[in-house]
Amino acid sequence: MKTVTLMTHSAENTEALGVYLARRLKGGDVLGLTGDLGAGKTTLVRGLASGLGLDTAQVKSPTYVLMHEYPGEIPVIHMDAYRLEGAGEVNALDVDLMFHPHKVTIIEWAKNCEAIMPQQTVWIHLDYQDGDQRNIVFEAQHARAQDIVQYMESFEK
Numbered sequence: 001m002k003t004v005t006l007m008t009h010s011a012e013n014t015e016a017l018g019v020y021l022a023r024r025l026k027g028g029d030v031l032g033l034t035g036d037l038g039a040g041k042t043t044l045v046r047g048l049a050s051g052l053g054l055d056t057a058q059v060k061s062p063t064y065v066l067m068h069e070y071p072g073e074i075p076v077i078h079m080d081a082y083r084l085e086g087a088g089e090v091n092a093l094d095v096d097l098m099f100h101p102h103k104v105t106i107i108e109w110a111k112n113c114e115a116i117m118p119q120q121t122v123w124i125h126l127d128y129q130d131g132d133q134r135n136i137v138f139e140a141q142h143a144r145a146q147d148i149v150q151y152m153e154s155f156e157k
């Protein structure tokens with residue numbers, strides 16, 4: 001298990017972290033985001049989309065439609081598992097659509113579908129601190145995911 005803990009001090013700072021992380025991503029990478037309502041998951045996704053050269057105006061929490069796809073050189077699957085309930089709903093998800101080798105997959109509330117999250121998932125836990133501060137913990141087990149986590153150690157705020 002490889003873990004890196006960072007702190008951001010504003011929404012812009014979290015977006016910048018997303019831009020930085022995006023530079024390291026390639027097709028097949030999977031990010032599993034956890035953290036309470038308003039912790040900054042979608043803010044991070046906006047930074048990631050921007051860093052991948054996608055249109056960030058499209059990025060919204062896909063709470064009501066479950067999944068969005070943003071087209072681009074590396075397309076992004078953006079999913080929100082907030083509303084998923086129980087193993088039946090999780091097992092009904094189309095994993096071939098969600099985890100595509102040519103796309104980056106980002107899942108908010110990924111704990112809700114932990115059973116289907118692939119081994120190479122980079123887990124990103126966002127936590128409220130005082131005011132606009134957020135604690136962001138990166139966690140990985142798989143070698144490729146550990147590389148990504150290691151790289152995040154060099155993020156300069």
Ligand SMILES: Nc1ncnc2c1ncn2[C@@H]1O[C@H](COP(=O)(O)OP(=O)(O)OP(=O)(O)O)[C@@H](O)[C@H]1O
Binds near residue numbers: 038133
């Ligand atoms: N350091 C920070 N990082 C991220 N967002 C911050 C930070 N400080 C303040 N904010 C604010 O917190 C809110 C984060 O909202 P966001 O939609 O990104 O959360 P979320 O985790 O996706 O929530 P939900 O689970 O409801 O989808 C925004 O209003 C953002 O401006």
Ligand SMILES: [Mg+2]
Binds near residue numbers: 041108
């Ligand atoms: Mg969100």
